[in-house]
Amino acid sequence: METGDLYSEAGSARFAGDGSHGGAMDVEEPESSARPGGREESDEEDESAEDDLPLLMRAWVNERNAPELLHYEGTAVENLMELVDFQTRQIAAQPAVVANILKMDVDRVKYLVRSYLRARLAKIELHAVHYTRDPLYRERMSQNELDYAKGFVALGEKHMRRSFLDQLPPHLRSLDETAGNGMEMVTKPDVDTAVFCRVRSTVGEFQFDPSEDPIVMRRNNIFITRYSIIRSLLEDGKVELI
């Protein structure tokens, strides 16, 4: 599909192009003093004031493993891109050794942001129609992503219509029917897919299934289970996908 390829290329350039971010992200003035402090050396995860970087790192890993689209970490992305801009401006004034380090540092953050946004785009493309219709998911997308999803849906429909739907009888033209056996034309993410998760803060006894005995979930325990079972724990940040 030629048009489709063109569009997705434009889309990914808009979201994740060369790290220079689009207009929507320039909401706040860059604060030169605000920078994420060094990470604590203990492996205690602090819930209240987490740095943007570890947060986005985890969001990226979660996003890559979860079957459905997750909440968009917009603030973290914006803050990090501001920092990247700030750092990039510093590089020129530094001696070569330091400049190399700063550049590597900035590149690593850019890579993370890019991969995060790409992972989300891939998911949006997979179930675009469903995500644009369901208010839950609409809320989880950034404005840019929502525009992209809508554009993607419109483009797909236009393509179908032009290539064959317009030649069919009118009652066969719809793209969102549900067949008698429950098969839907609008695909949804399968929330029962298997995921690996690690417990971040002790949950205590947790009922995996109403008919089974509860299992104690302690910090650092690892489970393979259905995504739907631990979905709420993931939203609360009690577990992370790995």
Next chain:
Amino acid sequence: MAITTRQQDGFTMPELEYLAQCERVAIVPLHRMERLELVTGTVGPFRPPQKAVVPLWLAVMLKRASRCRIVAPDWLRYEHLRTLCCEEDQPDSLFTRLPHHYLEIAHVLLTNAEDDIVDAQGIRRLLQDLRETRQSKTREGLKMLNSLQLQMDNLSAAEINEIRPLFARSFDMLRRLDALAATGEQTQRQAHASDSHYSELDDTFGSSFAY
């Protein structure tokens, strides 16, 4: 396509290495350098021969420029790994505790800072042993897989990524079979009910024939 199909199924090895390189290691700097404010956190100041703690990627960068020595982490020592190997080999033992990215970190250190590690060859061999023991244990674990949950503590990122396709697919297949079994039972019950209905009819026919 926003990401490749390979990436939709877990992580690639370079991606795991990227994650591992965010972990921190101790270095002994060989040159003085001031504090550095990085997006990934503040590092330094570097005052040889005082140790400093930096992200792994920075340690490797400095090492390549011969600006530091990397202090191998405690778990990457021969004796420690040998104890772990013995523990791992015990029948019915659980997985031993290792850093979440132990394979990746070990790989990065062994390729980039071999001269900073005592008995690198021996450590390579032990890591290989450890890995193989753990792999066979994981395969044993596949037997216990059900369609609800399975606990597998201390499995590392690379190991999980390795078993992800097999385990996740088996898990999903079990789930589907369970669902089928449930509906199957239902239809069987219905079928049974209608069967008895038929047999009643048969009886009437049979009896009519007999007369």
